[in-house]
Amino acid sequence: MDPRSAGRRDLVFLAVAIAGLSRFADGPFLWLAAVLMLATVLLGSLQVLGEGEPRGVPVESLMLPAVAAFAAVGSLRLVPVGLLLVPALAVAGWVIDRCLALEARLEGATAPPRAEDRARVVTLSVIVAFAAFTGVAAMVPGGLVEPADGIAPGTPLGGPELIVLALGDAITAFLLGYRLSALRLTAVRDVATSALTYAIVIAIAAGALRVIALPLLLEPALLALVFFLWDALHGTAPARRRDPRWLWEFALLVVLGVLVIVLNLRFEA
Numbered sequence: 320m321d322p323r324s325a326g327r328r329d330l331v332f333l334a335v336a337i338a339g340l341s342r343f344a345d346g347p348f349l350w351l352a353a354v355l356m357l358a359t360v361l362l363g364s365l366q367v368l369g370e371g372e373p374r375g376v377p378v379e380s381l382m383l384p385a386v387a388a389f390a391a392v393g394s395l396r397l398v399p400v401g402l403l404l405v406p407a408l409a410v411a412g413w414v415i416d417r418c419l420a421l422e423a424r425l426e427g428a429t430a431p432p433r434a435e436d437r438a439r440v441v442t443l444s445v446i447v448a449f450a451a452f453t454g455v456a457a458m459v460p461g462g463l464v465e466p467a468d469g470i471a472p473g474t475p476l477g478g479p480e481l482i483v484l485a486l487g488d489a490i491t492a493f494l495l496g497y498r499l500s501a502l503r504l505t506a507v508r509d510v511a512t513s514a515l516t517y518a519i520v521i522a523i524a525a526g527a528l529r530v531i532a533l534p535l536l537l538e539p540a541l542l543a544l545v546f547f548l549w550d551a552l553h554g555t556a557p558a559r560r561r562d563p564r565w566l567w568e569f570a571l572l573v574v575l576g577v578l579v580i581v582l583n584l585r586f587e588a
Contacts, residue, residue: 326363326366326367326370327367327416327419327420327423328416330360330363330364330366330367330415330419331412331415331416331419332412333359333363334356334359334360334363334388334391334411334412334415335391335408335409335411335412335415337352337355337356337359337388337392338356338388338391338392338395338408338411339395339404339408340352341353341356341392341395342395342396342398342400342404343400349392349396349458350458352392353389353392353393353454353458356388356389356391356392357385357386357388357389359388360384360385360387360388360389360415361381361384361385364376364380364381364384364385364419364422365381367419367423368380368381368419368422368423368426376426377426377501379497379498379501379510380422380425380426380498381422382494382495382497382498383418383421383422383440383443383444383447383495383498384415384418384419384422385494386447386448386451386491386494386495387411387414387415387418387443387447387450387451388411388415389451389454389491390411390447390450390451390453390454390491391408391411391414391415391450391454392454392458393451393453393454393455393456393457393458394411394450394451394453394454394457395407395408395411395454396454396457396458397453397457397463414443414446414447414450417443418443418447421439421440421443425440432502437502440498440499440502441499441547441550444495444498444499444546444550445543445546445547447495448491448492448495448542448543448546448547449539449540449542449543451488451491451495452488452491452521452525452538452539452542452543453536453539455484455487455488455491456484456538456539458487459480459483459484459487460480461480462480462484463535463536463538481526481529484525484529485522485525485526486522488521488522488525488542489518489519489521489522489525490518491521492514492517492518492520492521492522492546493514493515493517493518494514495517495546496513496514496515496516496517496518496546496549496550497510497511497513497514499517499550500513500514500517500553503553513553516549516553517546517549517550520545520546520549521542521545521546521549524541524542524545525538525542528541528542
């Protein structure tokens, strides 16, 4: 058996085991399990993808599998403990495996990624983003609005919970945005700057959507849509960082961020 395939299988099994055990965690221990999962798959992907690869592993290749594993910990909170956990864990393992397989294929290619390759990365990234946004909301008390909660539209989370929700979504968007930005940019500074815009946009959108208090999975779905649209915007404009419009983008994002914060504080008062 190919060492890469065997290593990928072992890493997926380990991730599924951690995800399954995390279903019984709660509070700070749940977040500890999520961070442990992210770090484990990040380092495991480095080992698996680097097997027999003399050129080394680009850091962006580690992002997609790691975030997919992180998403599994949170999204499994929506599955009741019982037999339904088995197919849910199988789906989570399959997504992580597909992310690893795609990154291994891209890393082994001798030519730059084609349009089809980028489309596959974008598709998986949006799916993983939706799962991760759902998982973050599920791990934050009151993060997902259910009809039984009695939360009326326009009722935001409390300050600490909202910060945790927006920060978790922003970190998710930064990691996935870094992966997508690396497909069209080469300089690390440009890639990181582009990824930062993903994080800011998603943090602002998370705060704004939480004011509306959309029910169940609608809010994570809209965040995934915002993530996709922002990537589409950047994907059609190469070398944007050297364009003066970048300054306008950042200024607009800052203004929108301040407005979202003020709006949440007004509703909370």
